[in-house]
Amino acid sequence: MINVERxxxxxxxxxYEIQSVxxxxxxPKSLLREFRTLKYGFLFITRGSNQINVNGTVYELQPGSVFHAAPGMQMEAQVTSEAELEYYSVYYNLDKYYSENSHHECNAHFRLESGVIPRVIELLLMLQQNIHTPGGLGKLRAKELFLSIMHQVLVGHKNRELSGSTDIAAIEEAVAYIKRNYMNPLTLEELAEIHAMSPKQFSYFFHKHTGVRPIDFVIQYRMERASELLRVGNFPIRDIAVSVGYANPLYFSRAFKKRFGVSPSVYARQACIQVSPGCEQKDS
Structure with missing residues (x-):
């Protein structure tokens, strides 16, 4: 079993350094005959399915599967789906100190099952587009994207391992996930998939343990963060909207007024006056 925390x-x-994507x-039905791996790398399956045999161990991979291999491994693969197989391969170099340590976690083949996470696919595309950006900032951006991908994948894998345990633990993790990602697009389907449940099942357990539906919780949490920003700084409403996950300031303002009874600009003006009578607040 994979030690996710390790x-x-x-x-x-x-x-390590991300080398290529x-x-x-x-x-369909394509066969990749036996070969020896040359690099450290991950395969992220996005469509179709395939079977990989590495050093005698067989892995069945489908959308949401993430496979890792190290250099010097004997591998062969075959597409097993009737449709095309689509995947991203991410290769990296590991520091010599770690690559020569046979017990290091990266000197092994393993599979992670995170489920299909739309955000991961978006990040993989961005990583592919940014991998050849020159200079230190380009390398930093590539590593930032890779770490975001791995965080999503490892959280998804851990949640699927926990799916057989208490639903309380799964919902507690879901709440924590929302609080970490509230500024990103979140859907019921995505939240359910990440936490290894059907949308109906996830919504039921979430409401059971929190008293609100998942998307209502997302909206409430975004509004609370927005109210904090309105109280502590003289920020334009459009910037606050984007900061809490709304590309459309008008939609944000409607959601905010529904939650607090007043528009963001009125809320900010009232908070401002309480602190410093006579102050002004930007409306856009």
Missing amino acids: LAEVFANDS YRLVIQ
């Missing part, structure tokens, strides 16, 4: 520590702390589409 693997997270490896990619958070150890020395490819998106590949393979025709």
Whole structure:
């Protein structure tokens, strides 16, 4: 069994460099005959399914599967779906100190099952587009995107492992996930998939343990964060809207007024007056 916390520590702390990223589409029933791997890398399956045999161990991969291999491994693969296989491959270099340590977590083959997470696919596309950006800032951006991908994948994998345990633990993790990601687009389907449940099942357990539906909780939490920003700074409403996950300031203002009874600008003006009578607040 994969130690998710240890693997997270490896990619958070150890020395490595993202080298290349490819998106590949393979025709149905294609066979990749036995070869020896040359690099450290991940395969992120986004469409179709395939079977990989690495050093005698067989892995069945489908959308949401993430497979890792290290250099010097014997591998062969075959597309097992009737449709095309689509995946992203991400290759990286590991510092020599770690690559020569046979017990290091990266010197192994393993599979992670995070489920299909739309945000991961978006991040993979962004990583592919940014991987060849030159200079230190380009490398920093690539690593930032890779770490975001790995965080989503590891959280998804951990949640699926916990799905057989108490639903309370799963919902507590879901609440924590929303609080970490409230500024990003979130849907019921995505939240349910990440936490290894159907949308109906996830919504039932979430309401059971929190008293509100998942998307209502997302909206409430966003509004609370927005109210904090309106109280502590003289920020334009459109900037606050984007900061809490709303690209449309008008939609944000309607949601805010529904939650607090007044528009964001009125709320900010009232908060401002309480602190310093006569102050002014930006409306846009």
